[in-house]
Amino acid sequence: MPAIETSALTKRYGEDVLAVSDLDLTVESGEIFGFLGPNGAGKSTTINVLLDFVRPTSGTATVLGHDTRDEAERIRERIGVLPEGATVYERLTAREHLEWVIETKDAADTPDEILERVDLLEDADRKAGGYSKGMCQRLGLGMALVGDPDLLILDEPSSGLDPTGIQDMRELLREEAASGTTVFFSSHILSEVEAVCDRVGIMNEGELVALDTIESLRDASAGTATIDVELAAVPDSLDVGSIDGVQQVTVEENVVTATCADTSVKVDVVCHLDERATVTDVLSADTSLEQLFNRYTGESTETDESASQEVIA
C-alpha cells in the first residue's frame, strides 16, 4: 500500500487560481520523498489537502490507505506533521509542548528523548516565546516525531535552520526512514533535498513537471553542458551550429556560447573555433542538478553557483 496516493487531484481557489492541477502522485511506503517547486507551485496546497485542511475541488487523495476527506482522524493518529511556518505557544516551554502532544496522542514517548533528538534539551525549560526561528522549527519537528508516526509530512522543514541545523535535520530524517517511517517533505531548494531523498517530484504552477529518482535526474543533467569560448575577434562565419551535438549557439561581444548535447562535444566546439579564429579563453560548465531543476521550473540560472566550472584552456 502506498503511503500517499493522489489521483487527478485538483484545487482551485476561486475562479482565477488553479493551485494544483490534475496531480497523480504516489509515494511508496518507506521512501524519503522530496516535493519540490518554487514559491506558489502548489506544494503547501497539496500538503493541506493530504491533511484535510483544505478540500480538493476534484480528484482524490489517500494517506496510508485512508481517504483524506472521510478518514482524516484515522490519518492524523498515524502521521507526524510539521506545517508551513510552524507556530509555537509563546508561554509554554519546549518540554510542555511535548508533554501536551504526547498526552494528546496518548503516546509512550518521553519529552527528554525527543528534545535530545532535535537538540533542544538545554533549552527545554525556557518559554518558546524567546526561541529563535530555527529553535521553533526544531520544536515543531520534535512534536511531529511524537508517537513514532508511520509517515512524516513536513512543509519546508529546513526553513529557518542554520547549516548545522539543516544537517541535523537530514540526519534525523535518515534515522526515521531507517526505522521504517515514510518521509514526505517539501522544499523550494533542490540542493537541500538531494542529499537525503530517494525520489523527488517537481511541481511548477500547480503541475507535476518531473518525478524521478535523484540518480536519474543526475543522469539527465550529466547529458548537457555549455561552453564559453572567448575569441580575439569574431569572424563573419562561425558555423558552430553545424557541429554534431551542438544544440544552441549565442555570440555576445567576442564570447561564443554553445549548448552541447553531451560533454564530449565541447572539444569539437573548441577545435572548430580554433581553426577559424584565435581562441583566448575557454570556460566550460556541466549542467548541475540545480540547473536542471531550474529548467523544469523556468527559474533563472544566472546566479547558480553550484555549476561545476572548470577552465580547460
Ligand SMILES: Nc1ncnc2c1ncn2[C@@H]1O[C@H](COP(=O)(O)OP(=O)(O)OP(=O)(O)O)[C@@H](O)[C@H]1O
Ligand atoms: N487560501 C488561499 N486562497 C487563495 N489562493 C491561495 C490560497 N492558498 C494558496 N493559494 C495560491 O495557490 C497557489 C499555490 O500556493 P501554495 O502555497 O500551495 O504554493 P507553494 O508551492 O507551497 O509555495 P511556497 O513555497 O511559497 O509555500 C499560489 O498561487 C497561491 O497564491
